[in-house]
Amino acid sequence: MSSSTSTAWKSHKFILALALGLLSSFALAQDVALQVPPGFVAGNAATIGTSGSGSATFYLIGPATSIKRNIELGKEISLVAKDLQAAGRYVAVVCSSSCSSQAFFVAPGKPVDLSFIVHPSRAPVAENEAISGVALTFDEFRNLVLTPSTVQFQWSTKGTNPMSHSSQTREGIAWFRTSSGKTAGPLQISAAIGNDVNTRRVVQQVASIPCNLRIKGQRTAKGILVETEPIRDCSGNPVPDGTVVTFTAKGGDQTSSVDAPVKQDVARATILANGPVTISAASGVAMGNELRLGAKE
């Protein structure tokens, strides 16, 4: 027998011995059984039964937990509420001469908290499906509650009757979508579970694009003073102060323009021009009327 054949034979013997060892430890592991009852709930104390005798080491590995404890086999392992606060998959392991493990799930508790996000924070008035809100239900340990629960959405503006919409959560999420109202101002939106849990958000409903932009002007000693009539959107809401109105005066081959901000509903500017001019106004993509003024006398 050559030396290489002898080395191969030795390695085969080693692998065989290792496999036998593993098989025997597997057989021993079956001696320690874990009895995990169903229906674990986050934040509730629980027990896990064991079989066998003698001392062993217990390990619990969860989403936010890792515990190591010495136990007596054959007695129940007590888990306090703090050990099971995070919902999710846990693995319980008992090791004596060998190890035995079992996985179980901890379900979230009752929904007692809501995370509520509303989009957008500003919405133009009279816009379809402009506002949406999403609510996520959580138990007291901030576990997402996946079992269906009813979320009551309610929204109202000052001086109007509140509107409401009920929605069942799916996988812990409930949502709604609605059109913005016709009046500018804060829109109060709330999401509630039962009578105890209520979260409130505010969406600013703002004026939409200017409607019927009309201007008037007159010559003064400094030039042409041109101003708009009070600027409102198509729902009658005054546009916010600071909205820019571009006045453009064309006379002959010359053009003058001023970007003037709205102040107290009116935009005002002085344009230097002596000859006859045609003045127009625009705000964003909205156009106004044209105004014709004769030459300075």
Place this chain on the structure above:
Amino acid sequence: MKRTLPIVIVIVAVTVLLMFVGLTSVGRSAGTVGINAGGALPGFSSDTSTPEKALTNFLLDIQKRNWGRAFSSTERTSDAINEQSFIQDWIGSSGGLRSFSALERFDTRPLHATDSEAQMRVRLHWATPVGPVEDVRDLRLKHTGDTWRVVWDETPRPNVPAQIVPVNYLRWDLVTGNGSDEWGSHNVDAPHVRIVSMNAVDSAEGVVIMGEVVNEDTVPAFVNVNAILLNASGGTIDDESSFDKILHVLLPKQVSPYRVDFPHISLNKVKNVRMDVKATLVPASSDPVIGVMNQKLETDAQGHTVLHGELLNESGETVNIPHVIASFYDNSGKVVWVSDGYVEKALLPQSTETFAVEIPQSLAGKVQNFHVVVNQYSLEKS
């Protein structure tokens, strides 16, 4: 010793000769025929026997900030012109762009000359914080006795009278909540800004992407437009931002031109352009309001098509560096070019200042309309 003495004498003589030549030479000799050029190695000649030499000496004094000598070499047309106003005309005031500029070089070109008068065109190359700026001036020179003198007829800027200008325009402040607030309770959306037009053209310098952007929101926005050029396989050729060729702070419903330059790239290599506009909430003020008056497309003395106009500061705050951005439209309302330019002088309250922006000669015939906006940099705000 006897052998080295002549060498020493020759070296000294040559040095003296070179010093003499150096002191009496005028400007740089290199340059286009008929064009004198000023440089950083000036001589100290007072030779004003020709209009070219007189003007070059004058500009060298300006370059060296030798104000007394430059001013004394001019022929004044009005008693209102004093040395202080002369200096201010060259170095600027009130924190204007000229205050931060230096005359790097100049070219002079004769336009017209008689025995008694000459007209010269000066091209002044200024080094400024916003890049090189070229200023073209036509100067008149007069032959008095044996010398030529620059006629200085620039009217001094009128002083702004003491006055009270009420300023009650809107200002937006930004308040941010603290970190301990409940999640989702203090979300404030970014302003809603939209690109309303886009046009890609091939220019002499490369691809130019231009158009207009509007702030559709009710709050001010800090806006930047980015463009990515894609080739036929969808790969990125280059990406650039609008940098300073946009009105960055857009008030509600305000429209700004934008322009993104891709130098040394040909449009026929570009299959697609991906546009992206980024807007963030910023504190802002409606003040100052700047009117753009008497805008007119003209052909200047050099044959270039330029948009001239006057900026009118309608409020009480000095605008140190006005920046003009103009969009030019064809007869269908499409943006065919966006041009910009910095105004070198500060725009004082209730005062006007002229501006000019150039458009390419090839587009001059297409332009039917234009829209000008003014970016403003104020030292007090920066």
